[in-house]
Amino acid sequence: MSHLFQLDTVKYVCCCGSLKPICNVYFCRHCLRLRCHYCVSHEVDSHYCGNCSENMPSAEAKQKRNRCGTCYDCPSCKQTLSIRATTIQVPLEDEPEKLVAKKLYYLACGFCRWTSRDAGLPDSQNTSGPWAEPENPLAQQIIEISDYFRMLAIREKNSKDKKFVQKSKYLAAGRHGVAHLLPRRYPVSVPEEMSKPLPTPLYLAPTEGMEDLPELSDDVYEDELIIPKVTSLTQRLRQLETQPRETSKLLPTHKQLLVKRSLRCRVCERNISKPEYSPVSIKFKIQLNAYFHVPQIRLMTPLNEPLVPGRKARIVLRLANPTQFPTAIRFLPFSFVPLQKDGSTDKRALDAGKFDPTRESSTDHSLPSHTLTPTTSITFITPSMTGGGTLGSGESTQIMKEIHVLPRRSERFSQNCDVIPPADEIVLPPRDETSDFDDFAETPDFNDDPKLVPWRKANKAAVYLDVIRQLTDGSEPPVLGITIEYDYVNTIVALESKGVQEPQKVRLQAHLLIALDRIPS
Amino acid sequence: MANLQITVGAVVCVEAEIRGDVRIGTKTIVHPCAKILATGGPIVIGDANIVEELATIENKSPEPMVIGNNNVFEVGSLVKAKAIGDHNIFETKCFVGDEISIGNGCVFGAGTKVTPSQAVPDNSVFYGQPLKHRLAGERPSAQTLQIDFLSRILPNYHNIINPTIKREIPALPAEKTS
Ligand SMILES: [Zn+2]
Ligand SMILES: [Zn+2]
Ligand SMILES: [Zn+2]
Numbered sequence: 001m002s003h004l005f006q007l008d009t010v011k012y013v014c015c016c017g018s019l020k021p022i023c024n025v026y027f028c029r030h031c032l033r034l035r036c037h038y039c040v041s042h043e044v045d046s047h048y049c050g051n052c053s054e055n056m057p058s059a060e061a062k063q064k065r066n067r068c069g070t071c072y073d074c075p076s077c078k079q080t081l082s083i084r085a086t087t088i089q090v091p092l093e094d095e096p097e098k099l100v101a102k103k104l105y106y107l108a109c110g111f112c113r114w115t116s117r118d119a120g121l122p123d124s125q126n127t128s129g130p131w132a133e134p135e136n137p138l139a140q141q142i143i144e145i146s147d148y149f150r151m152l153a154i155r156e157k158n159s160k161d162k163k164f165v166q167k168s169k170y171l172a173a174g175r176h177g178v179a180h181l182l183p184r185r186y187p188v189s190v191p192e193e194m195s196k197p198l199p200t201p202l203y204l205a206p207t208e209g210m211e212d213l214p215e216l217s218d219d220v221y222e223d224e225l226i227i228p229k230v231t232s233l234t235q236r237l238r239q240l241e242t243q244p245r246e247t248s249k250l251l252p253t254h255k256q257l258l259v260k261r262s263l264r265c266r267v268c269e270r271n272i273s274k275p276e277y278s279p280v281s282i283k284f285k286i287q288l289n290a291y292f293h294v295p296q297i298r299l300m301t302p303l304n305e306p307l308v309p310g311r312k313a314r315i316v317l318r319l320a321n322p323t324q325f326p327t328a329i330r331f332l333p334f335s336f337v338p339l340q341k342d343g344s345t346d347k348r349a350l351d352a353g354k355f356d357p358t359r360e361s362s363t364d365h366s367l368p369s370h371t372l373t374p375t376t377s378i379t380f381i382t383p384s385m386t387g388g389g390t391l392g393s394g395e396s397t398q399i400m401k402e403i404h405v406l407p408r409r410s411e412r413f414s415q416n417c418d419v420i421p422p423a424d425e426i427v428l429p430p431r432d433e434t435s436d437f438d439d440f441a442e443t444p445d446f447n448d449d450p451k452l453v454p455w456r457k458a459n460k461a462a463v464y465l466d467v468i469r470q471l472t473d474g475s476e477p478p479v480l481g482i483t484i485e486y487d488y489v490n491t492i493v494a495l496e497s498k499g500v501q502e503p504q505k506v507r508l509q510a511h512l513l514i515a516l517d518r519i520p521s
Numbered sequence: 522m523a524n525l526q527i528t529v530g531a532v533v534c535v536e537a538e539i540r541g542d543v544r545i546g547t548k549t550i551v552h553p554c555a556k557i558l559a560t561g562g563p564i565v566i567g568d569a570n571i572v573e574e575l576a577t578i579e580n581k582s583p584e585p586m587v588i589g590n591n592n593v594f595e596v597g598s599l600v601k602a603k604a605i606g607d608h609n610i611f612e613t614k615c616f617v618g619d620e621i622s623i624g625n626g627c628v629f630g631a632g633t634k635v636t637p638s639q640a641v642p643d644n645s646v647f648y649g650q651p652l653k654h655r656l657a658g659e660r661p662s663a664q665t666l667q668i669d670f671l672s673r674i675l676p677n678y679h680n681i682i683n684p685t686i687k688r689e690i691p692a693l694p695a696e697k698t699s
C-alpha cells in the first residue's frame with residue numbers, strides 16, 4: 001500500500017538503531033534526539049471502551065478483566081455487535097383475547113450476520129440483556145489456586161516481619177493484590193503455625209497416566225464433518241473459558257477495553273506523548289512526533305534504471321520544514337554510529353569530552369551526571385564537519401546515559417550507496433498552514449542554484465542529489481545512507497526559564513536510509 | 522427473438538440495461554443502471570426481488586437461469602449463478618461464479634468472491650477476506666417495506682417500463698447472426 005510518507009522508502013535511524021518511517025518516531029525536545037517506541041516507556045493513562053467510550057478506572061478494569069460491561073463482540077468474526085429490535089404480538093395478561101405489540105431485543109453482527117439467536121439465546125426484553133456468559137468449568141480450581149497463593153503470600157509477608165528474611169517469590173510487586181489485606185501483626189504468625197505445611201489445593205495432586213485410552217465414539221467416524229459448523233482456532237481462543245468446538249456454542253463476548261497511553265523518554269524521563277484524558281477526545285496534551293520537528297524527506301524521483309556498482313546517478317528528494325522557524329539543511333555522508341556498551345561510541349564520547357574546547361567555559365561538566373540536564377548541554381553541539389566526530393561534553397554524558405538506558409536494537413541494514421554532498425545548504429522557510437491552500441502564494445526567493453534546487457513552494461523544496469553506488473555486490477537493492485544536518489530552534493529552554501533566555505538555535509543531525517528503487521507514491 | 526416480459530406490479534426503470542430473454546415477476550424492483558444480461562439462455566426472475574444500481578445478473582449458459590423470490594442484489598454485485606432460490610442477499614461488490622447453484626437464505630458478504638462448483642447449503646453466510654463460510658440459524662427476512670417504498674417513490678423520479686405493453690427488445694448482435 002502506498003503512503004504519503006513512503007513508509008518503506010525513507011527510514012529514519014533512531015539512536016537505538018531501529019529503522020522507522022517518520023510517522024513512527026518521536027522527537028524528545030529535551031534530549032534533542034529521535035526516540036522510537038523501543039526507547040520510550042509506555043504508561044497506561046486510562047482504560048476505555050472503544051465502542052461506547054466509557055471511561056473506567058484501572059481497578060475496575062482489572063476487576064472486569066479489561067472488558068466493557070455493556071458492549072459485546074461477535075464471537076464469530078470479532079466485530080462489535082449491535083442491538084436489534086423485533087416486535088411480537090403477545091396476549092394481554094388480564095385479557096388473553098387482546099393482542100399487544102411487545103418489543104424484544106437480540107444481538108446481531110452486521111458483518112457475518114451472526115445473531116444471539118444462533119447461539120440459542122432467547123430474545124431479551126431489555127436492550128442491555130442480560131446475555132448468557134460462558135461458564136468457566138475451571139472456575140473452582142482457579143479460585144483454589146489463587147487462594148493457595150494468597151496464603152503463601154501472607155506467610156511470606158509474616159516471615160518478613162519476623163525477620164526470617166527470604167527472597168520473596170509470591171509477594172513480588174503485590175502480584176496477588178493482598179498487600180492491603182495484611183495487618184502489621186498477623187495473629188497466625190507464630191513460628192509453629194508458620195512451619196505447618198499448607199494443604200495443597202486439589203489441582204496440585206499429581207495427575208495419573210492412563211493405560212487404556214477410551215474408544216472414540218462411533219459418530220466420530222460416521223458423522224459427516226460440516227466445516228461451517230466447526231469453530232476456527234481463533235474463535236475458540238476468543239472464548240477462552242469453554243473453547244467450544246461447535247459454532248452453535250459460541251456466545252457473545254464482552255468487548256475488550258482499549259487504553260490511552262502516554263509515552264515518556266527513557267533518557268530524560270519527560271513526557272513525549274500524552275493524550276487528553278477524555279476517551280472521546282483524539283487530541284493530545286503533549287505530542288512530540290518527529291513529524292512535527294524533524295525535516296521531512298521524501299523520494300520524489302527514484303532511479304529509473306538499476307545502479308551498477310561504482311556508477312553515479314541522480315535522484316530528487318523533497319524536503320519539507322515542519323517547524324515554525326526557518327532551517328538550513330546540509331547533506332552529509334552517512335555517519336550513524338550505533339550505541340555500544342564497550343565499543344567505539346563509548347570511548348569516542350569520552351575522548352570528545354576530554355578534548356572539547358568548550359569544556360573550559362562549561363560549568364556543567366563538574367556536576368554529577370543526574371543534575372546535568374540535557375537541555376543545558378545542547379549549546380555545546382557544534383556542527384560536525386567529519387560526520388559527528390566532535391561532541392560536546394554534555395552530549396557525551398547524554399550518550400553515556402543513552403548507552404545505559406536505551407535498548408540496543410541495531411537493526412540490520414545494508415547501505416550501499418553514498419551521496420556526493422552538495423556544497424550549499426538548502427534554506428527552508430517556516431511552515432505556514434495557509435500557504436498549503438493558496439496556489440498562487442509567492443514562492444520565496446532564496447537565490448537557489450537551479451542545478452541544486454529545481455522546485456520550491458512555501459516550506460518545501462526539491463533537491464537534486466548525485467549518488468554513487470559502492471563497489472560491492474550489486475545484487476542487493478540500492479539503499480542510500482545519508483545524514484542531514486539542520487537548524488532546530490529549541491523553544492523549551494525559553495519556556496522553562498520563563499523567557500529570560502532566547503530560544504536556542506542548535507544544529508542537529510538525522511540519519512536516513514532511502515531505498516532508491518521504489519516507486520514513490 | 523429476444524423478448525422482455527414484465528409482470529404487472531414490477532417496477533423496472535427504463536435506464537436499466539436488459540438484454541435477451543428476460544422475465545420479471547411482480548413486485549420486483551429493477552433500479553436504473555442495473556444490468557440483466559441474458560446473453561446465453563433466458564433469465565427468469567421471480568417476485569419481490571430488488572436489483573440495485575450497477576448490479577449485474579448474467580446468464581451465459583444456454584440453460585435458463587431461474588431466480589426465486591425475495592432476493593436482494595445490492596449495488597455493484599455481479600451474479601452469474603446457475604440458479605438462485607429465495608431470500609438470498611448479494612451484498613455490495615460481491616462476485617458469484619457461474620458454477621454455483623444457490624439455495625435459500627444465503628448471504629454473500631460485501632466484496633466476497635465465491636466460486637465453488639457444488640451447491641451451497643441453505644442459510645450459508647460468506648464473509649471476509651480470506652473467505653469464511655458459516656451457517657446461519659435463520660434466513661434473512663424479506664424486504665417488504667423497502668419494496669413498497671421503492672415502488673411508490675421510484676416512478677416519481679424515473680421512467681418506468683410499462684408492463685402491459687409486450688415489447689420486443691433488440692436482440693444481441695451474437696444472436697442476430699445465428
Ligand atoms: Zn529507538
Ligand atoms: Zn462499551
Ligand atoms: Zn460477526
Ligand SMILES: [Zn+2]
Binds near residue numbers: 032266
Ligand atoms: Zn529525552
